[in-house]
Amino acid sequence: MEQTKIAKYKFLAEPFHCDYSNHLFMGHLGNHLLNAADFHSTERGFGMNYLMPRHKTWVLSRLVIEMDEMPSSYDDFYVETWVESAMRYFTSRNYAISAADGHMLGYGRSVWAMIDTQSRQPTDIFSIHDGAINNYIDKDYPCPIASPSRIKMGDEAVKVMELKTRYNDVDINGHINSVKYIEHVLDLFPVDWYKSHFLKRFEIAYVAEAHGGDVLTFYQEQTADGAYRIRITKRADDDATETEVARGKAVFIEK
Known part of the structure; x- marks a missing residue:
């Protein structure tokens, strides 16, 4: 069957994937996008x-998620995804997240690289099925x-957390899972912060691979906005x- 350029998938906000407020954790939403x-x-x-x-x-390589609202527990929601562009080593993929009734919850953008699992170096995306991604x-x-x-990080960044990565941090590619970085970053803010602030936008850029047993150190600074x-x-x-392995940015709005 011929495939369309854009696909739409149904997901469920499972209750044990939701936070104290009954809404889906951003990390689990990230997993659904992936x-x-x-x-x-x-x-x-x-x-x-x-x-x-x-x-x-x-x-x-890069991920940004920007939400107006998060799905609540037991809610069905949909993720549309499509490839916006492709170059030899990188491709841009977008997402649209909607509720079961059709209203939009938010959007996402991502950049992916294809690598050789033995050399860990970028490899030619267009070598797969004679550039089938172009279709x-x-x-x-x-x-x-x-x-x-x-x-861009300034001189005001301070060390706020250090942790040693373990079994549950490592994914199918043998390195620290992309979403685990998101979860660790969002753990830098206490529960009380989330009671009065909504995470409007989160973005992260992955610079290098980390592996199980590595110690991760987190530095944080607040911007003028x-x-x-x-x-x-x-x-x-x-x-x-x-x-350095990653940089992130979290934009909150008061509830």
Whole structure:
């Protein structure tokens, strides 16, 4: 059956994936977006199940999610996803998140790279099925949120948390799971903060891979407009040398 450029998938906000306020955790929403991306690419012949036996995989490079509201527990919701553009080593994929009644909840944008799982280096996306991804690019479907920004850290950033990564942090690609970074960043803010603030926009850029056993250090600073920027570094447990692995930005609005 011929596949469309845009696909729409149904998800459920499971109650144990929701926070104290009865709304879906941002991390679990991120997982649903990544699942939608995998479903979409698999159905069109360039998904993980095709790539992995060929020593290739997709890795997330950038992600931004901007929400007007989050699904509540037991709510059905939908994620539409499509490829907006593709270059040799990177592709841009967008998302539209809607409620069961059709009203929009929010949007997402992401950038993915295809890498060789043995060399861990970028590999040619267009080598898969003679550039089949080009058949599914839609540049015109609306995604009315800003693209991921360049997150610049200043001199005011302070160390706020350090943790050693463990089993549950490591994903199918053998490195720290993309969504685990999001969860760890959002844990920098106490529960009481979320009682009075709504996470309007979250973005993260992945710079390097971290692996199980690495120690992650989180640095945070507040910007003039009230947003928070976060820098994450890694180091071996027995080494003081830090290497940057990701940068994030969280934009809250008062409830």
